Amino acid sequence: MSVENIQKIxxxxxxxxxxxxxxxxxxxxxxxxxxxGDCPANNYSGTFNPRIILLKALLGMEKDLISPDSEIWNCxxxxxxxxRCPQDVRPIxxxxxxxNLCQRLGQAPDIIHKISNSVMESGITTTVTSATVRRxxxxxxxxxxxYAVDEIKxxxxxx
Amino acid sequence: MMTTKYPWFEAAVxxxxxxxxxELVDIEGFTCCPDPIYFQAYDKIDxxxxxxxxxxxxxxxGHDIITTCSGCTATLSEVNLxxxxxxxxxxxxxxxxxxxxxxxxxTINVRHAVTVVRDDIGFDRVAETVTRPLNHLKVGVHYGCxxxxxxxxxxxxxxxxxxxxxxxxxATGAKPIHHEKTLxxxxxxxxxxxxxxxxxxxxxxxxxxxxxxxxxxxxPTCFDEFDTGQIILGRKLKxxxxxxxxxxxxxxxLAQGMTLEEVGLNMHKVKFDKILEAVPx
Numbered sequence: 316m317s318v319e320n321i322q323k324i325x326x327x328x329x330x331x332x333x334x335x336x337x338x339x340x341x342x343x344x345x346x347x348x349x350x351x352g353d354c355p356a357n358n359y360s361g362t363f364n365p366r367i368i369l370l371k372a373l374l375g376m377e378k379d380l381i382s383p384d385s386e387i388w389n390c391x392x393x394x395x396x397x398x399r400c401p402q403d404v405r406p407i408x409x410x411x412x413x414x415n416l417c418q419r420l421g422q423a424p425d426i427i428h429k430i431s432n433s434v435m436e437s438g439i440t441t442t443v444t445s446a447t448v449r450r451x452x453x454x455x456x457x458x459x460x461x462y463a464v465d466e467i468k469x470x471x472x473x474x
Numbered sequence: 475m476m477t478t479k480y481p482w483f484e485a486a487v488x489x490x491x492x493x494x495x496x497e498l499v500d501i502e503g504f505t506c507c508p509d510p511i512y513f514q515a516y517d518k519i520d521x522x523x524x525x526x527x528x529x530x531x532x533x534x535x536g537h538d539i540i541t542t543c544s545g546c547t548a549t550l551s552e553v554n555l556x557x558x559x560x561x562x563x564x565x566x567x568x569x570x571x572x573x574x575x576x577x578x579x580x581t582i583n584v585r586h587a588v589t590v591v592r593d594d595i596g597f598d599r600v601a602e603t604v605t606r607p608l609n610h611l612k613v614g615v616h617y618g619c620x621x622x623x624x625x626x627x628x629x630x631x632x633x634x635x636x637x638x639x640x641x642x643x644x645a646t647g648a649k650p651i652h653h654e655k656t657l658x659x660x661x662x663x664x665x666x667x668x669x670x671x672x673x674x675x676x677x678x679x680x681x682x683x684x685x686x687x688x689x690x691x692x693x694p695t696c697f698d699e700f701d702t703g704q705i706i707l708g709r710k711l712k713x714x715x716x717x718x719x720x721x722x723x724x725x726x727x728l729a730q731g732m733t734l735e736e737v738g739l740n741m742h743k744v745k746f747d748k749i750l751e752a753v754p755x
């Protein structure tokens with residue numbers, strides 16, 4: 316193999332990842348693989364692998380990681396990798412940082428925007444319907460409260 | 475999710491905790507925690523900020539936050555613990571909260587209702603409130619991820635050998651059944667349906683193989699995945715799983731003599747009635 320074909324580490328991407336909350340943790344991964352054995356997404360997909368995701372982050376493989384179809388979206392958010400990691404890398408937190416980066420770069424799947432918009436526009440992730448109101452009455456529960464949307468709008472999105 | 479989609483879970487919590495001697499206080503102005511999956515994936519700093527606002531509301535009245543949903547517990551516990559330790563982040567969040575005249579101080583704790591039941595009330599006291607012991611009912615335990623992990627954040631139980639739900643179920647007179655997939659994730663957050671579907675099928679089959687009458691859990695998102703999810707999956711795979719799913723506080727409600735309707739079991743997609751024939755009236 317000629318020297319020209321050797322892939323170089325994309326440090327620019329790693330800097331971008333460092334700038335997102337908890338993204339810096341990827342720097343401490345020494346690729347031991349403790350995160351893989353009990354990862355349900357790994358056991359059930361055969362393709363999702365938290366160690367490989369961390370390796371790609373270390374190499375700065377932006378194209379593989381930053382897209383709505385990236386393997387990162389198959390994470391089940393079970394937190395087992397955080398539990399197992401001897402280095403406190405918290406692979407799930409790096410995956411979440413990668414997801415935040417996708418969102419910033421317009422590469423997050425629609426469902427992320429749909430649910431987040433609901434929180435920003437109504438204060439909750441689900442929708443209050445007439446059935447909600449009726450059922451809460453039926454079970455003698457307090458009525459749905461005011462979800463302080465105005466306050467939420469004031470405290471989010473400021474960089 | 476519980477407020478809007480599963481209000482009968484909330485009813486079961488309010489009714490049963492009153493019987494065992496827990497006083498709950500509603501706090502005005504709470505919003506979505508927000509959820510630890512989609513909103514955290516959107517923007518973690520916004521996620522910290524909205525959660526900190528909710529915690530600050532509880533701080534203002536001097537109460538711990540008691541959660542009844544594992545996802546809410548995950549968000550509020552992680553944010554609370556992180557902000558208590560990370561002063562730089564706390565300042566950043568407080569700068570945002572200042573815009574609405576609020577401040578996060580880090581003076582309270584976030585606790586899941588089942589830990590309050592275990593640690594403050596005690597399962598013995600819970601058992602004393604049981605008027606209709608659910609003897610003969612075998613409950614396949616499903617812990618779900620966010621009640622337990624990350625363990626030093628959640629501070630609930632040993633994530634690999636948990637007992638809290640087993641003991642909760644035992645207090646109702648029912649028999650908790652551990653099965654091969656007791657600790658497997660429900661898969662809900664995974665964006666590829668086929669991956670999560672296979673997890674759901676394995677868990678349901680594991681429960682059936684161990685002759686449990688139903689599945690007992692504590693997380694409304696897991697519930698969604700196993701109740702409605704079971705029907706959708708059954709249609710797709712042309713299979714009838716017939717594993718009724720019950721939220722732990724509904725189980726306690728039944729044991730305290732409440733009716734199927736009072737705890738909302740008649741609202742579940744997979745019907746529960748037949749199972750109760752085994753329970754003395």
